[in-house]
Amino acid sequence: MRSSIALHVDDVCTYVGKTVLVNNATFDVKAGEIIGLIGPNGAGKTTIMKTILGLMKFKGKIEVNGKNVSENDHHALTRVGALIEHPAIYPFLTGMQNLTLYAHDQKDMANLISELQMDSYINYKAKGYSLGMKQKLGIAIALLNQPQVVILDEPMNGLDIESTIRVRKLIKRYSDQGTAFLISSHILSELQKVMTRVVLISGGQIILNKEVKEFEKISHQKYHLTTENNKLTKKIFAAYQITFTENENYLIVSQNDIYKIEDLLFNEGVHLKEILPLEANLERIVVDVLEKKRG
Numbered sequence: 001m002r003s004s005i006a007l008h009v010d011d012v013c014t015y016v017g018k019t020v021l022v023n024n025a026t027f028d029v030k031a032g033e034i035i036g037l038i039g040p041n042g043a044g045k046t047t048i049m050k051t052i053l054g055l056m057k058f059k060g061k062i063e064v065n066g067k068n069v070s071e072n073d074h075h076a077l078t079r080v081g082a083l084i085e086h087p088a089i090y091p092f093l094t095g096m097q098n099l100t101l102y103a104h105d106q107k108d109m110a111n112l113i114s115e116l117q118m119d120s121y122i123n124y125k126a127k128g129y130s131l132g133m134k135q136k137l138g139i140a141i142a143l144l145n146q147p148q149v150v151i152l153d154e155p156m157n158g159l160d161i162e163s164t165i166r167v168r169k170l171i172k173r174y175s176d177q178g179t180a181f182l183i184s185s186h187i188l189s190e191l192q193k194v195m196t197r198v199v200l201i202s203g204g205q206i207i208l209n210k211e212v213k214e215f216e217k218i219s220h221q222k223y224h225l226t227t228e229n230n231k232l233t234k235k236i237f238a239a240y241q242i243t244f245t246e247n248e249n250y251l252i253v254s255q256n257d258i259y260k261i262e263d264l265l266f267n268e269g270v271h272l273k274e275i276l277p278l279e280a281n282l283e284r285i286v287v288d289v290l291e292k293k294r295g
């Protein structure tokens, strides 16, 4: 199950009229894999996702767990959760009513509400929600009913840092249970901490498809971290033997400790303001590939 192919995209070309928006896209997403679909604005990320969901005219082959997807046949998509562009939310229903429309299991729904910390507003009408609140509701809808494949288009849009961490943790937990993820972003560092493979797209073409491990073997990535209370953070690090160095307003920590640090600070109630790769090796490689392609 773990290494089985959940989503198979083979030589897919997407059209609008005679214009080709995606050209010969081929990639697989295995069960438990988290693919970061990265590319500049207008690269074709949303188009690929819509195509997989059978919402655009295409040539080639798309399979979910071995079953064919076509524009006219969406049966294969029964266990696919998705958040594309704006979340499909009914504004005059409450968040809870929106979730209830899709949920098969009350407990699963309640868990998602609590894990995404939506309890305080879930019974209000969605029309009053902020961008981040809507986004979290959209993510919850995509994760309902134990999906086998989840497709998220720019899921971190509008989310504050704590919500971003919560969403990343949820993604990690679902993937550990075998859910395959395809997540788009134009911000590489946002997905760097969670994705297992990078698929880079530019001008409608896939120009790189590589496991993140392969990049990390070459680099010993450091992260820079700012919290609302760096003094207390240093005490916590000392107590838990987390190695760090200090630099004016921020602390420098190792990538290997990131998950542990996020958990510790979260548990101790210290708010994280920023956590960013210091030496963005992967980013540098991506920029190089894009520049080479432009010639």
Ligand SMILES: Nc1ncnc2c1ncn2[C@@H]1O[C@H](COP(=O)(O)OP(=O)(O)OP(=O)(O)O)[C@@H](O)[C@H]1O
Residues within 6 Å of the ligand: 016, 021, 039, 040, 041, 042, 043, 044, 045, 046, 047, 048, 186
């Ligand atoms: N329905 C459509 N008709 C014509 N062109 C379209 C259509 N949908 C998308 N495009 C074009 O296809 C290209 C890819 O768009 P797409 O939305 O997939 O990019 P993206 O990578 O998701 O970008 P962003 O990061 O800005 O969201 C763009 O040049 C866009 O203008």
